Amino acid sequence: MRRRLAMALSGAALATILVVGPTLACGGLIGPNGAVNLVNTTTLAAYHDGVEHYVTAFQFQGGGGAFGSITPLPGVPSSIEKGGDWTLQRLVRETSPQLDFQREATPAAAGAVEIMKVRIDALDITVLKGGAADVGQWAQAHGFRLPPDAPEVLDFYAKRSPIFLAAVFDADAAAARGQAIGDGTPVHVTIPTPNPWVPIRILALGKSATDQINADVFLLTDRAPAFLPAPTGTNGMRLDHSDAATQSLLDDLRSDRGMSWVPASAWLTKIAVDAQASQLSYDLAIDASGQGMPSYVQAGFDAPQTIVVESATWTRLVVASILALALLILVVAFGRPRAGRLTPAR
Amino acid sequence: MSRNRARLIGAGLVSLAMLFTVATIVLAATRPGPSTSIQIVIHYSHFDPSTVLVRVGVPVTFTIRNDDPIDHEWIVGDAAVQQKHRVGTEVVHDTLPTEQMIPAGETRVTTITFAQAGTLQYICHLPGHEAYGMAGLVTIR
Numbered sequence: 001m002r003r004r005l006a007m008a009l010s011g012a013a014l015a016t017i018l019v020v021g022p023t024l025a026c027g028g029l030i031g032p033n034g035a036v037n038l039v040n041t042t043t044l045a046a047y048h049d050g051v052e053h054y055v056t057a058f059q060f061q062g063g064g065g066a067f068g069s070i071t072p073l074p075g076v077p078s079s080i081e082k083g084g085d086w087t088l089q090r091l092v093r094e095t096s097p098q099l100d101f102q103r104e105a106t107p108a109a110a111g112a113v114e115i116m117k118v119r120i121d122a123l124d125i126t127v128l129k130g131g132a133a134d135v136g137q138w139a140q141a142h143g144f145r146l147p148p149d150a151p152e153v154l155d156f157y158a159k160r161s162p163i164f165l166a167a168v169f170d171a172d173a174a175a176a177r178g179q180a181i182g183d184g185t186p187v188h189v190t191i192p193t194p195n196p197w198v199p200i201r202i203l204a205l206g207k208s209a210t211d212q213i214n215a216d217v218f219l220l221t222d223r224a225p226a227f228l229p230a231p232t233g234t235n236g237m238r239l240d241h242s243d244a245a246t247q248s249l250l251d252d253l254r255s256d257r258g259m260s261w262v263p264a265s266a267w268l269t270k271i272a273v274d275a276q277a278s279q280l281s282y283d284l285a286i287d288a289s290g291q292g293m294p295s296y297v298q299a300g301f302d303a304p305q306t307i308v309v310e311s312a313t314w315t316r317l318v319v320a321s322i323l324a325l326a327l328l329i330l331v332v333a334f335g336r337p338r339a340g341r342l343t344p345a346r
Numbered sequence: 347m348s349r350n351r352a353r354l355i356g357a358g359l360v361s362l363a364m365l366f367t368v369a370t371i372v373l374a375a376t377r378p379g380p381s382t383s384i385q386i387v388i389h390y391s392h393f394d395p396s397t398v399l400v401r402v403g404v405p406v407t408f409t410i411r412n413d414d415p416i417d418h419e420w421i422v423g424d425a426a427v428q429q430k431h432r433v434g435t436e437v438v439h440d441t442l443p444t445e446q447m448i449p450a451g452e453t454r455v456t457t458i459t460f461a462q463a464g465t466l467q468y469i470c471h472l473p474g475h476e477a478y479g480m481a482g483l484v485t486i487r
Contacts, residue, residue: 136415137450148391148470148478151414155390206474
């Protein structure tokens with residue numbers, strides 16, 4: 001089955017890689033002079049039995065480990081392993097017109113805590129736990145050069161989930177493996193979480209406001225999910241596919257490496273991110289429970305804030321109180337009825 | 347009755363005086379004036395404040411606090427100085443009081459005496475930072 005599917009996909013995959021080039025999904029790619037421009041990205045965020053399966057591919061860009069990527073995660077992963085070889089390509093095929101292949105379509109620095117380190121092929125992956133400052137300092141100490149918007153973006157994520165995945169290619173190991181520039185390494189991250197969540201804002205990391213961002217996000221859920229923000233097409237996200245997953249797709253996905261968890265039935269959604277960087281100020285909150293109530297906090301619209309009254313706020317409060325008191329005196333003074341009028345007529 | 351009325355008018359005048367006093371205090375506190383000690387905070391790759399007012403010939407101590415987890419620069423100078431740094435390759439600035447490097451999470455203190463009136467800029471010239479808005483203005487009177 002694998003060989004048949006791989007052969008069937010090889011032509012299609014080549015075509016789609018050239019066009020959409022599954023590279024790095026939902027991570028900010030950071031190079032020596034800031035972020036590296038990406039053609040497109042593809043991700044699968046699947047949710048089943050309280051576990052998010054996050055499958056993405058990191059593309060080797062050459063160089064000497066001078067760049068890597070940082071991806072915010074909704075929780076602490078229970079495992080990180082090499083992803084299947086064709087999962088992302090198979091999803092692209094499922095939701096894109098495949099005219100030419102239609103007949104064959106039937107087949108730790110300061111602060112940050114390093115909580116997991118995994119080597120997948122030539123890719124060094126570290127899961128970090130920490131606030132924005134901790135993770136930023138860790139990244140700098142490990143050779144990442146963060147772009148100027150990184151402090152705000154890292155803070156945006158750390159306030160909701162202080163878990164980040166840093167990935168760096170070992171250039172020597174990649175060369176030893178014969179890995180060419182452009183070769184992708186699929187990675188499968190398993191994250192137990194109450195609800196899936198896909199980082200979108202991170203895609204704009206290091207980009208200018210008018211830079212174009214393109215990404216394909218595939219979602220596989222037990223039932224039709226609800227989204228926040230809804231992919232309206234005018235907000236930088238477009239709903240390209242929403243339907244029950246076909247049995248052939250589920251069978252094919254299940255036969256790929258590490259994908260035996262794929263359920264017997266599922267709902268497939270494809271959301272295309274097609275936006276200017278300035279539009280991506282949010283994440284994609286998903287409610288796969290059927291309640292239809294995706295979280296404003298997970299979407300990044302409401303930050304989980306603790307109420308802190310700063311000194312400036314205290315000053316304003318004191319001034320406002322004095323003004324209110326003065327106003328009250330004025331009202332009492334001028335609004336007080338004259339004594340004579342209170343006197344009964346007789 | 348006239349006594350009551352006079353008392354009410356008196357209370358009203360006192361209230362108005364209180365309002366005027368509070369407004370004056372607030373305005374005086376918020377109006378920027380020339381300073382000899384200025385704190386500039388760097389947060390989310392922006393300078394706060396982004397405009398400062400100083401006196402000619404008076405030493406001014408700048409305390410620059412970098413709250414960000416990334417390094418920044420604070421280069422004060424005219425257009426020629428800024429242009430030199432835009433295209434320059436000097437990695438370390440540690441000799442001039444007007445050119446400070448502030449590592450992530452750290453604070454630098456420098457004292458500058460501005461010799462003539464005018465306007466200078468302060469900018470971070472690390473890649474992409476100026477375009478992101480990391481620039482401010484010193485007005486010297």
